[in-house]
Every structure is written in structure tokens, then in C-alpha cells.
Amino acid sequence: MRGLHRLPDPVVLRDPAAAMLDALRDAAPVIRAEAAGLDEDGSFPQGGLAALRQAGLLAAPLPVGMGGAGLGTSPDGALPLTNALRLIGRASLPLGRVFEGHVNALRLVLRHGSPAQAEAAARDARQGRLFGVWNTDGFGEAPLALADGVLRGRKILCSGAGWVERALVTAREAAEAPPQMLLVALAPGERADLAPWTAQGMRASATGAVDFTGLPASAIGVPGDYLRQPDFSGGAWRFAAVQCGGLEAVLGLLRAHLRRTGRGGDPHQAARLGQAAIAAETARLWVVAAAERAEAAEPASDVVAQVNLARLAVERAALDVLELAQRSIGLQAFMRPNPIERVARDLATYLRQPAPDRALVEAAAHVLAAEAEPGDLWDR
Ligand SMILES: Cc1cc2nc3c(=O)[nH]c(=O)nc-3n(C[C@H](O)[C@H](O)[C@H](O)COP(=O)(O)OP(=O)(O)OC[C@H]3O[C@@H](n4cnc5c(N)ncnc54)[C@H](O)[C@@H]3O)c2cc1C
Missing domain, CATH: 1.10.540.10 (Acyl-CoA dehydrogenase/oxidase, N-terminal domain)
Structure with missing residues (x-):
């Protein structure tokens, strides 16, 4: 023009x-x-x-x-x-x-x-x-x-x-x-x-x-x-994020198996896939919330408590997804060279991180002592 x-x-x-x-x-x-x-x-x-x-x-x-x-x-x-x-x-x-x-x-x-x-x-x-x-x-x-x-x-x-x-x-x-x-x-x-x-x-x-x-x-x-806190304990959100990726890999392999075998429509298999999807998203949400708090330099006790809970939430979610995937896939999940056999071993090993009991007890003490309503504790 x-x-x-x-x-x-x-x-x-x-x-x-x-x-x-x-x-x-x-x-x-x-x-x-x-x-x-x-x-x-x-x-x-x-x-x-x-x-x-x-x-x-x-x-x-x-x-x-x-x-x-x-x-x-x-x-x-x-x-x-x-x-x-x-x-x-x-x-x-x-x-x-x-x-x-x-x-x-x-x-x-x-x-x-x-x-x-x-x-x-x-x-x-x-x-x-x-x-x-x-x-x-x-x-x-x-x-x-x-x-x-x-x-x-x-x-x-x-x-x-x-x-x-x-x-x-x-x-x-x-x-x-x-x-x-x-x-x-x-x-x-x-x-x-x-x-x-x-x-x-x-x-x-x-x-x-x-x-x-x-x-x-x-x-x-x-x-x-x-x-020095909160960095020492708070940094655990990073290994939890890597673990979260590992559990997402297991979920992806489970879904691929169900598609390949045409078994995904079975109500038991569908229920397990749905539960695994819930677990994976729960883990991701915990990690994102913990990461954002930890990197925002908020009060040390809040960071440490939330990261401690996040790492244990991810551990629980990963253990659940491993069990659901192994149950759904069956023996093939334990046979090389099926990738889930290796990824499951890697994830189970990498889930072992220092002092998980102490992380839970310390986070519980934080919840016990906090003035805020438990439902408001992690608001930012
Ligand atoms: C793949 C991989 C790579 C690694 N790379 C590195 C690295 O590069 N650098 C590095 O420094 N470390 C590394 N580590 C080690 C890691 O940081 C931890 O030290 C290790 O994973 C701790 O695992 P654990 O299960 O033995 O922990 P532990 O803390 O010994 O926990 C085992 C169990 O004992 C409980 N427990 C812990 N303390 C006590 C206590 N005092 N009394 C009673 N019960 C207790 C725990 O709650 C848990 O139930 C790596 C670990 C892995 C798996």
C-alpha cells in the first residue's frame, strides 16, 4: 500500500x-x-x-x-x-x-x-x-x-x-x-x-x-x-525434580505398553494408568512449588519444610508408579532389554537419598508448630 x-x-x-x-x-x-x-x-x-x-x-x-x-x-x-x-x-x-x-x-x-x-x-x-x-x-x-x-x-x-x-x-x-x-x-x-x-x-x-x-x-x-540453611536441605528439590523425570519416563513406558498391546481399555489397566498419571502430576506440582519457594529465598524454615515434604511426596509417587507399571506390564517389565526394566532399576536406586525419616519428622514438627492453618501453610 x-x-x-x-x-x-x-x-x-x-x-x-x-x-x-x-x-x-x-x-x-x-x-x-x-x-x-x-x-x-x-x-x-x-x-x-x-x-x-x-x-x-x-x-x-x-x-x-x-x-x-x-x-x-x-x-x-x-x-x-x-x-x-x-x-x-x-x-x-x-x-x-x-x-x-x-x-x-x-x-x-x-x-x-x-x-x-x-x-x-x-x-x-x-x-x-x-x-x-x-x-x-x-x-x-x-x-x-x-x-x-x-x-x-x-x-x-x-x-x-x-x-x-x-x-x-x-x-x-x-x-x-x-x-x-x-x-x-x-x-x-x-x-x-x-x-x-x-x-x-x-x-x-x-x-x-x-x-x-x-x-x-x-x-x-x-x-x-x-x-547453611535453607540451601543445604532446600537443594533437595533438585534431585526430586530429576526423580520426577524418571517417574514420568516410567509412566510413558507404561502408556506405550498399553497402546502397543491394546490392553489400555481394560478397566483395571485404565484405573492403574489413571492412578499413575495422578501420581506423576502430584510429584510435578510438589516439585514446582518447592522449587519456586526455595529459589525465592523465603524464610529458611518454610523452605526446608516444604522441600522435605516435596522430596518425600516425589519418592512416594515414584514408588507407586513403579508398582502400578510393573503390575500392569507384568513379567515383561522385568525382562531385558525392555527399557522399563533398566529405568525402574535406575529410579529405585536414585530414590535412595539421605535421611528420609529425618526429613519427614522435621517437616511434621514444622506443621505442628506453625501458627497458620495447615491448609494455608504453603500459600505464597
Ligand atoms: C546414584 C547415586 C549417586 C550419588 N552421587 C553422590 C555424589 O556425587 N556425591 C555425594 O556426596 N553423594 C552421592 N550419593 C550419595 C547420596 O548423597 C546419599 O548419601 C545416599 O544416597 C544415601 O542413601 P542411604 O539410603 O544410604 O541414606 P541413609 O541416610 O543412610 O538412609 C537409610 C535409612 O536409614 C535411616 N537413617 C538415616 N540416618 C539414621 C540414623 N542416624 N539413625 C537411624 N536411622 C537413620 C534413613 O531415614 C533411611 O531409612 C549418591 C547416591 C546415589 C544413589
């Missing part, structure tokens, strides 16, 4: 978190396909990690100003991180575990490290280096210790061992002393002993022991920072 200038196409500024989630959705089939072939002791989802790197996920936890998308380091990142953890967990629980540790480590360094340590960690993450948090000392062993700038001792249950290049570990002067966080640089493959990892599931998580004796380390924050 004469006289009217054609308006330029609107410039759509993509939200970096949304762009990363799109990239992750595109990568999910590759991650899932690799996971199916990795059910071996000592294996690791190398291709999946490369896909996360390619999609920008290893830098995503950094604040936007540092080249990330604030996933896990800003309130706005709560929902996209929840979805990222679910998507990864749905495709590969071992990769989800490893990515969750990466997010946790970066978050701790950014929160408690010096500006120079934060900048160095951000650079490493942008270069695609994998981080991890290794806190578990061997039962009956002296805790990992630092003397004259050099480490002595080892950690067990280190997932991503041999792949993590920046390990955030905890060291103590004595068993009851507050833990000091330390960042240790490792070369790929260095010092990883995966032989002790004989677990039923999560075989591809490269979980093993790492002996740090003689390695240098730099202190992050001060003793006790690692246990």
Missing part, C-alpha cells in the same frame, strides 16, 4: 532459559537412545553430556550477566531448571544425577566463593567443564582433610568420577568439625575407582571413590557454609 512503510518484522528476543529448554528437548531423543545402551558397570553418558554442553546447559546455571541463564542461581530460573532437570531425568537418570551435581557445585561456588573464584568457575563452566559435589566420606574412615594446602583421604559415592573436572568436596579437621568446602581440579579419568559401585541401578552414573591424597585445593567460603 502506497504511503505506508512496511514495518520491520518484530525482533523476537529469545529468553535464554527458554532457548536452552528447546535445545534440550531436541537433544532428548539422543540422550535417551544412548542411555538404553549404557547399562554396564563403569559406564557414563558421554554423548548425553556432550549434548548438554552443546545445548549450553553446562553454563546455564550461571547468572545471565556471566553468560548463563540463571538456572539455579536466580528466582526466575526455578521453573526452567525444574523443567530441565525433569527432561534430563526422563531421558537418562544417570545424566540427570550428574547434571544436578553440576548445578549444585556452581551454585555453591558462586554463593560462597570469592569474586575471583566465581569468575574462574564461570569461565570453566562456559568452556564446558563438568562440576560435581562430593560430600560422602567412607564409613568408618577418617574424613577428607586439608593440611598445608594438600589433601589427605578420599570420598566415596562420587558420581561423574573420572568425568568431573572441578570437584567441590568437603573436608573436616575432625569427624564432628564443621565441613570446609574445597574446590579441586581433576584431569579427566584421574583417580576414579568405579569398582565399588555395584548398585542395582544407576550403573551409568560413574559413581565411585576418589582418593585426593596429595592434591592441592582452594577453600570456598568458611567452615559450615556447606550446611
Whole structure:
């Protein structure tokens, strides 16, 4: 039309978190396909990690100003991180575990490290280096210790061992002393002993022991920072999100089985599928609510109580979905190479997280003491 200038196409500024989630959705089939072939002791989802790197996920936890998308380091990142953890967990629980540790480590360094340590960690993450948090000392062993700038001792249950290049570990002067966080640089493959990892599931998580004796380390924050609340307990929403992805994978496999066999119209099968769908959505709703509260820096006691309940709600939902799926599918659910056989083992193993009884008791104490009506307790 004469006289009217054609308006330029609107410039759509993509939200970096949304762009990363799109990239992750595109990568999910590759991650899932690799996971199916990795059910071996000592294996690791190398291709999946490369896909996360390619999609920008290893830098995503950094604040936007540092080249990330604030996933896990800003309130706005709560929902996209929840979805990222679910998507990864749905495709590969071992990769989800490893990515969750990466997010946790970066978050701790950014929160408690010096500006120079934060900048160095951000650079490493942008270069695609994998981080991890290794806190578990061997039962009956002296805790990992630092003397004259050099480490002595080892950690067990280190997932991503041999792949993590920046390990955030905890060291103590004595068993009851507050833990000091330390960042240790490792070369790929260095010092990883995966032989002790004989677990039923999560075989591809490269979980093993790492002996740090003689390695240098730099202190992050001060003793006790690692246990600071609400982050210490509140961070459990992230593993719950990965578990939620795992239970969604089981639900998806159950539905595929019912479609394939034409058994979904049977009223018993339909009822179990419906119950599993309720459980999966219950888990997702709990995780989203807990994530949003935890990342909004609300009062520590509220965060810890809600996250404690959320992680147990997810555990319950996952156990229910596993039972419903195994009952519906029958023996085939226990036969290799049916994917549900592996995913169920991975999920059952990954559901084992520290101190579930204490989480419930502490949350119950919070409900008991609260002034608000129980029905209003989780309003925000
Ligand atoms: C796949 C996988 C990867 C992992 N990767 C890492 C990692 O990278 N870094 C890391 O640090 N850790 C890692 N872990 C370890 C994890 O953080 C937990 O330490 C571990 O899963 C705890 O499981 P648990 O069942 O032995 O817990 P526990 O806390 O021992 O719980 C077992 C049972 O004992 C009860 N219980 C706990 N304490 C007491 C008590 N004092 N008295 C009586 N009962 C009690 C619990 O309520 C529960 O019923 C990993 C674990 C898994 C499964």
C-alpha cells in the first residue's frame, strides 16, 4: 500500500532459559537412545553430556550477566531448571544425577566463593567443564582433610568420577568439625575407582571413590557454609525434580505398553494408568512449588519444610508408579532389554537419598508448630 512503510518484522528476543529448554528437548531423543545402551558397570553418558554442553546447559546455571541463564542461581530460573532437570531425568537418570551435581557445585561456588573464584568457575563452566559435589566420606574412615594446602583421604559415592573436572568436596579437621568446602581440579579419568559401585541401578552414573591424597585445593567460603540453611536441605528439590523425570519416563513406558498391546481399555489397566498419571502430576506440582519457594529465598524454615515434604511426596509417587507399571506390564517389565526394566532399576536406586525419616519428622514438627492453618501453610 502506497504511503505506508512496511514495518520491520518484530525482533523476537529469545529468553535464554527458554532457548536452552528447546535445545534440550531436541537433544532428548539422543540422550535417551544412548542411555538404553549404557547399562554396564563403569559406564557414563558421554554423548548425553556432550549434548548438554552443546545445548549450553553446562553454563546455564550461571547468572545471565556471566553468560548463563540463571538456572539455579536466580528466582526466575526455578521453573526452567525444574523443567530441565525433569527432561534430563526422563531421558537418562544417570545424566540427570550428574547434571544436578553440576548445578549444585556452581551454585555453591558462586554463593560462597570469592569474586575471583566465581569468575574462574564461570569461565570453566562456559568452556564446558563438568562440576560435581562430593560430600560422602567412607564409613568408618577418617574424613577428607586439608593440611598445608594438600589433601589427605578420599570420598566415596562420587558420581561423574573420572568425568568431573572441578570437584567441590568437603573436608573436616575432625569427624564432628564443621565441613570446609574445597574446590579441586581433576584431569579427566584421574583417580576414579568405579569398582565399588555395584548398585542395582544407576550403573551409568560413574559413581565411585576418589582418593585426593596429595592434591592441592582452594577453600570456598568458611567452615559450615556447606550446611547453611535453607540451601543445604532446600537443594533437595533438585534431585526430586530429576526423580520426577524418571517417574514420568516410567509412566510413558507404561502408556506405550498399553497402546502397543491394546490392553489400555481394560478397566483395571485404565484405573492403574489413571492412578499413575495422578501420581506423576502430584510429584510435578510438589516439585514446582518447592522449587519456586526455595529459589525465592523465603524464610529458611518454610523452605526446608516444604522441600522435605516435596522430596518425600516425589519418592512416594515414584514408588507407586513403579508398582502400578510393573503390575500392569507384568513379567515383561522385568525382562531385558525392555527399557522399563533398566529405568525402574535406575529410579529405585536414585530414590535412595539421605535421611528420609529425618526429613519427614522435621517437616511434621514444622506443621505442628506453625501458627497458620495447615491448609494455608504453603500459600505464597
Ligand atoms: C546414584 C547415586 C549417586 C550419588 N552421587 C553422590 C555424589 O556425587 N556425591 C555425594 O556426596 N553423594 C552421592 N550419593 C550419595 C547420596 O548423597 C546419599 O548419601 C545416599 O544416597 C544415601 O542413601 P542411604 O539410603 O544410604 O541414606 P541413609 O541416610 O543412610 O538412609 C537409610 C535409612 O536409614 C535411616 N537413617 C538415616 N540416618 C539414621 C540414623 N542416624 N539413625 C537411624 N536411622 C537413620 C534413613 O531415614 C533411611 O531409612 C549418591 C547416591 C546415589 C544413589
